[in-house]
Amino acid sequence: MNELLKDIESLAAAAGAAIMEVYESDDFGVDHKADDSPLTKADLAAHEVIVAGLKKLTPEIPVLSEESADIPFEERQQWNQYWLVDPLDGTKEFIKRNGEFTVNIALIKAGKAILSVVYVPVTEVSYSAAVGEGVFKREGGKKSSICVMKNSRFKPTIVGSRSHMSDEVKAYLERLGQHELVSMGSSLKFCLVAEGKADLYPRLGLTSEWDTAAAQCIVEQAGGQVVTLEGEPLMYNTKDSLLNPHFMVFGDKSRDWVNI
Template sequence: MINVISDIAIKAGEKIMEVRSKGFDVELKADESPVTQADKASNEVILKELKAAYPEIPIISEETASADYETRKHWTEFFLVDPLDGTKEFIKDNGEFCVCIAYMKNKRPALGAVYAPVLDTLYAGGPETGSFISRNREPLSPIKTCPPEEGEGLKVVGSRSHPSPNLAEYLEQFNIAEMVPSGSAIKFCLVAEGKAHLYPRFNPTMEWDTAAGEAVVTGAGGTMTTLDGEPFPYNKEILKNGGFIVKA
């Protein structure tokens, strides 16, 4: 499955790049968040490919109406998809957007694939498989988080488009060596491959924003918890997330 969802994420990323090269319009959804033809085209690719490969596994995607909670609360497995994570970064054309596909088992991220098409970089893995990186379509190679040495200043990754006033207050307790702004789920992957130590998030996200990234981070040896240190919940009645802390 790790190979299948990775291949699908790359195909979706190629579709996004097609739209990017031709130009696109920006629409606003009901919640005032932006959406483009790239989000929709990527979603079509992912849904078609996942349904062909795993017809028995249901899918929750940002760009498709979800099953009602009374139906999905009984699911023991499903896919959780963000066809274009970082739409604002896509619109700004800064390259910091990605495709996120997570396989969820018993309400936990079991596998994730995060593909950044501008960087042609794929991150994939989960707690049972370990996590891996592939740059420029090279074979997957293992990655590990890199916890800070004693006394070492922390490298902290934070949101480029969604800064939080709570972040500065939270970080006052630490010795911070570097702040690394980044967009989309690439922030999880920077922790997973050892380029950052900490990713705190106080602003709300949705479940499809975090699942694939959490799988990759945990597979690489890191953790993701609620702000209270509890396991991060998924397949909630309301799919909006509270804050979280990702640590190497």
């Protein structure tokens, strides 16, 4: 598992390099998908790097990527394990050039993420985790283990979406009371919780499974939880739709974050 994780870290970095080539150019080639979400040359370049790399590393394991997601559930439900990929999470942040975008690669087995990498191309920071192997942050050539804030702050730090702050989240935060709000793009919101810099990420809006899987593994291996509003862990490839239910990401399990 350790060797595979190292290979996936290298693959994520290679995808990040492909993204940065576009990021540093004058032409993002912005297009729009059927749901009006943006698509750039960088999304496609990273997708091609990752899919080719995974097919070489693990030819027997299927790949589901945001940029090749039209695989019928009848086929997907036969998979015991598969790679779930978001080649460029935070395309809106990429277009804004604020650096808050990531490469997400997760290995899913029986509905759960068991190995993952979240890579930040602009800073070359990576987060990696595997069940039974721990969770690590690699920054500036240094690798360190990370852990959630197990006892939440009296005035909790809440991380919210920079581009998708819903009315439901705003109402939730009003009910929560005193808090400090940090806005962040992409799966970096999960990572802030995983390394103890935030107490909670409430997501009361639409996300897709590739948006969350890699970062969920990071959070869970750091001692946190990612649960639906019914208190159940977020699961993968269990239904026809690839949309997630609303969910909460937190470190302090003794506090009821859902019923506020």
